[in-house]
Amino acid sequence: MGAETVRPNFFIVGAPKCGTTSMYAYLGGHPEIFFPEVKEPHHFASDIHSPLYIRDRERYLALFSAGRGKKVIGEASVWYLYSKTAAEEIRHFSPEAKILVMLRNPVEMVHSYHSQRLAWGNEEIRDFGEALDAEPARRRGMRLPKRNPYPVEGLYYSEIARYAEQLQRYLDRFGREQVHVVLFDDFKRDTERVYEGVLRFLEVDSGYRPRFSVENPNRSRRSMLLHNLLYHAPSGVVAGAKLVVPPPLRKPLWRFLARANTAYRSRPPITAEQRRRLIGYYREEILRLAEMIDRDLASLWLGEEG
Numbered sequence: 001m002g003a004e005t006v007r008p009n010f011f012i013v014g015a016p017k018c019g020t021t022s023m024y025a026y027l028g029g030h031p032e033i034f035f036p037e038v039k040e041p042h043h044f045a046s047d048i049h050s051p052l053y054i055r056d057r058e059r060y061l062a063l064f065s066a067g068r069g070k071k072v073i074g075e076a077s078v079w080y081l082y083s084k085t086a087a088e089e090i091r092h093f094s095p096e097a098k099i100l101v102m103l104r105n106p107v108e109m110v111h112s113y114h115s116q117r118l119a120w121g122n123e124e125i126r127d128f129g130e131a132l133d134a135e136p137a138r139r140r141g142m143r144l145p146k147r148n149p150y151p152v153e154g155l156y157y158s159e160i161a162r163y164a165e166q167l168q169r170y171l172d173r174f175g176r177e178q179v180h181v182v183l184f185d186d187f188k189r190d191t192e193r194v195y196e197g198v199l200r201f202l203e204v205d206s207g208y209r210p211r212f213s214v215e216n217p218n219r220s221r222r223s224m225l226l227h228n229l230l231y232h233a234p235s236g237v238v239a240g241a242k243l244v245v246p247p248p249l250r251k252p253l254w255r256f257l258a259r260a261n262t263a264y265r266s267r268p269p270i271t272a273e274q275r276r277r278l279i280g281y282y283r284e285e286i287l288r289l290a291e292m293i294d295r296d297l298a299s300l301w302l303g304e305e306g
Contacts, residue, residue: 006064010074010098010202011090013170014081015161016154017112018102019187024076026195026212032204034067035074043075044090045083048151072098072202079151082160087169097178098202099170104184105301106161106286107278111270114157122148123155129274132157158281164288171292181293185300 010033012020021039028035042053043060054060067073080086081101090097104112114131117123124145125131137143138155145155154160170179180201187194191212199206270278279302290297298304 005061006068006073007061007094008064008073008075009094009096010072010100011080012074012076012078012100012102013086013090014078014101015103015109015163015166016078017109017116018078018104018184019182020076020078020102022191022213023100023102023182023187023195023198026210027074027198029210030072030199030204030208032071033074033202034064034070034072035076036063036066038063039075040077040079041075042077042079044093045077045079045086046089047085048079048083048153050149050151052149071204079153081163081166081170082153084169087173091173095174097174099174099179100182100198100201101167101170101179102182102184102187103163103167103289106163106282107270107275107301109161109184110157110278111274113154113160117150117154120150121145122150128268128270129277131155132274132277158278161282162285164285164292167289167292183295183300 012023014020024035024039027033038054041060041063042048042050043055043057045053046055054063063075064073077086080090090099111128114123114128118126122145123131125134125143134143135156135158138152144152148155167179167181180198182194182198192209195209195212196206199208283302286297286301
């Protein structure tokens with residue numbers, strides 16, 4: 001009889017651009033915690049579609065086989081929070097799982113997320129205000145990027161940061177003791193303290209410290225043509241490249257070209273009108289979330305006196 005299958009018991013469920021990549025990196029170095037090399041397999045969230053997601057159960061579980069013997073087996077998929085089905089699917093798969101939710105001021109989050117999509121070549125409307133205006137058309141299947149292997153829901157900027165209703169799905173299914181919420185503001189201001197809190201939540205050695213560094217900073221592409229060849233090349237081009245480049249050199253060459261094509265720079269600031277507009281979208285959600293997590297988000301995120 002074969003060894004028992006290793007199954008994840010910890011999920012970082014989102015949201016995008018809220019520090020999940022950094023947390024994934026910091027937790028992954030802990031001697032009691034295992035994360036697979038593949039971040040964001042999105043095995044669950046069956047209501048959100050992408051050809052990049054690993055939906056085959058056997059292939060998904062194979063990601064965790066190297067974690068045998070670790071106390072915490074985790075994965076991180078940022079669209080689990082937005083999904084209306086992922087919370088229930090995860091609960092059915094692992095009812096005792098621990099859930100980490102990372103949240104950021106929604107105005108900052110969607111602005112940063114739009115910038116990231118531009119960098120990855122799956123958003124073609126460069127002006128953020130115009131991208132907000134395009135949402136109704138995009139819901140009708142219009143004005144969509146030509147190359148977009150990611151969920152179309154990610155283009156619905158007014159919806160992706162409705163945290164209160166998203167968090168409630170996890171609280172309803174797992175209870176407060178199994179759900180830990182981290183605010184990006186706290187994580188950025190006092191990374192070590194927040195990290196220690198997550199370790200305590202996971203019931204592992206809370207004295208371990210990784211090297212804290214910025215992960216997933218804002219970036220842009222020097223050449224979108226090269227970017228598309230690296231990430232979205234037609235199958236014929238890929239086959240031709242494999243004939244020319246020996247197998248041992250393929251990954252190093254790809255990484256070299258990807259790094260050389262990446263520029264790190266600050267994104268254009270959000271305008272006052274765009275900020276007012278997004279606060280209009282999210283204000284009631286923010287106030288509801290404030291009650292749920294017992295934090296004064298009116299002051300922190302809305303600039304209002306609590």
